[in-house]
Amino acid sequence: MDPYIKRIKDLSKRLDPQVLAEVEEVFVDKHCSKGTFLLKPGQTSTAHLLIRKGIARKYFVHKDREITTEIYFHDDVAVSLDSYIMQKPADVYIEALTDLEVTVIDYRRFYQMKNKYPEVMLIDKMFIEYYAVWFEQKLCEFRTLDASERYAKLMEKEPDIARFLPVTIVASYLNISLETLSRIRSKLT
Amino acid sequence: MDPYIKRIKDLSKRLDPQVLAEVEEVFVDKHCSKGTFLLKPGQTSTAHLLIRKGIARKYFVHKDREITTEIYFHDDVAVSLDSYIMQKPADVYIEALTDLEVTVIDYRRFYQMKNKYPEVMLIDKMFIEYYAVWFEQKLCEFRTLDASERYAKLMEKEPDIARFLPVTIVASYLNISLETLSRIRSKLT
DNA sequence: GCGGTAATTTGATGTAAGTCAAATAATAGC
DNA sequence: GCTATTATTTGACTTACATCAAATTACCGC
Numbered sequence: 001m002d003p004y005i006k007r008i009k010d011l012s013k014r015l016d017p018q019v020l021a022e023v024e025e026v027f028v029d030k031h032c033s034k035g036t037f038l039l040k041p042g043q044t045s046t047a048h049l050l051i052r053k054g055i056a057r058k059y060f061v062h063k064d065r066e067i068t069t070e071i072y073f074h075d076d077v078a079v080s081l082d083s084y085i086m087q088k089p090a091d092v093y094i095e096a097l098t099d100l101e102v103t104v105i106d107y108r109r110f111y112q113m114k115n116k117y118p119e120v121m122l123i124d125k126m127f128i129e130y131y132a133v134w135f136e137q138k139l140c141e142f143r144t145l146d147a148s149e150r151y152a153k154l155m156e157k158e159p160d161i162a163r164f165l166p167v168t169i170v171a172s173y174l175n176i177s178l179e180t181l182s183r184i185r186s187k188l189t
Numbered sequence: 190m191d192p193y194i195k196r197i198k199d200l201s202k203r204l205d206p207q208v209l210a211e212v213e214e215v216f217v218d219k220h221c222s223k224g225t226f227l228l229k230p231g232q233t234s235t236a237h238l239l240i241r242k243g244i245a246r247k248y249f250v251h252k253d254r255e256i257t258t259e260i261y262f263h264d265d266v267a268v269s270l271d272s273y274i275m276q277k278p279a280d281v282y283i284e285a286l287t288d289l290e291v292t293v294i295d296y297r298r299f300y301q302m303k304n305k306y307p308e309v310m311l312i313d314k315m316f317i318e319y320y321a322v323w324f325e326q327k328l329c330e331f332r333t334l335d336a337s338e339r340y341a342k343l344m345e346k347e348p349d350i351a352r353f354l355p356v357t358i359v360a361s362y363l364n365i366s367l368e369t370l371s372r373i374r375s376k377l378t
Numbered sequence: 379g380c381g382g383t384a385a386t387t388t389g390a391t392g393t394a395a396g397t398c399a400a401a402t403a404a405t406a407g408c
Numbered sequence: 409g410c411t412a413t414t415a416t417t418t419g420a421c422t423t424a425c426a427t428c429a430a431a432t433t434a435c436c437g438c
Contacts, residue, residue: 004274004275017226021302045257047272049265061328062332062333067237067326067332067333069329069332079320081322081325082325082326085193085319085321085322086193086316086322088284089392101287109415110304115307117305118307121307121310121311121314122310124314125310125313125314125317126426128314128317128318128321129274129317130274131321132317132320132321133270133271133272135270135321135325136271137325138328139258139327139328139331140214140249142328142332142364143251143258144251144252144329144426147425158293165298166385166386167385167386167387168385168386175331175332175425176394176425177389177426177427178366178386179384179386179387179388179425179426179428180424180426181427182386182387182388182389183425185387186387207393224418335394335395336394336395355415355416356415356416356417357415357416365395366395366396367394367415367417368395368396368414368416368417368418369394369396371397371417371418372395372417372418374417375418
């Protein structure tokens, strides 16, 4: 697991038990079946979704083509950052690729927690920080790596994506055509 | 100005005068002459740099090529997010492209302010949020727009960059070769 | 098992944009 | 002013990757 994510987790666990109990009241567990949309363009995001089990993805449609921007596994948090922060309608889909077990963290109630307990605000801030750094890294990868290098990086950093998902989705995540991905893979064997 | 930046500014101004005074003690004004580096790879960032006057840029070197990732004008904040958040050595340069007047915001002292006043922490958090959303948008542009579309977007959103900076820098910011940028421009006239 | 659909691979061809190289144009120093 | 240097433009050529199309393979439901 990423060391920064680990720090966030450790901090969460070390919250005052009283505070932790109160925070956890905000969490609601939910089941989503495969193919369901957790968010659609036009809807304003009202919750973070902690994926407890299964796989989900975020994507948007550009020129009749689905572009996958994030893929979520166990312990990942699915959210349209844009819609959450700016409190405006999303322009992305969040889709359950398998049956999911998710924990819903309602913004309104979590917001109250943040204002009541600065340590909760800190954890939320660290989460955003992680997101920002992750985006910056991705941006750097797009600027410097070609198709096969991006694939190599994916295999190194997020091998589960290549392992569990169909070429179509992996290719759109790497921003290459599925044919090119297929060719890259065949060269490696 | 971006509406979210405006919100951050308004909030800053509306801080309790007592708090504001204390925060401003942390700010130190400084002059940097053209060509100076405010940060170099290997150094760990110890301060945010608010540009009061002049132009600066952030870039990194990849395969003997300078890749400009951010350009700062009046009221922008120059910082290696990565180095700041992870508190690790930076891998980017921050360079004064003109003579600069900057306000240095020391992390250590600002950190104390954040812990003392939750409203200061909130402002810092909003700044990071803005950064994250900005990165996400850039990422989306790289995924969906070709060279001339990226240039068009630049002219629409950050025209000053194209106006005040040499082709070399603008091209590396758009992640295209300077020759291509020159050709795009000549086609538009 | 078999037929039908969807996913993946393979091949042929097109193109946006990179690279290399040379020609202008702009800028600064003296 | 003129030269030296640097920045920008223009041209010829190359290449990584997309697109289109067809072939193969995998995956279902019955």
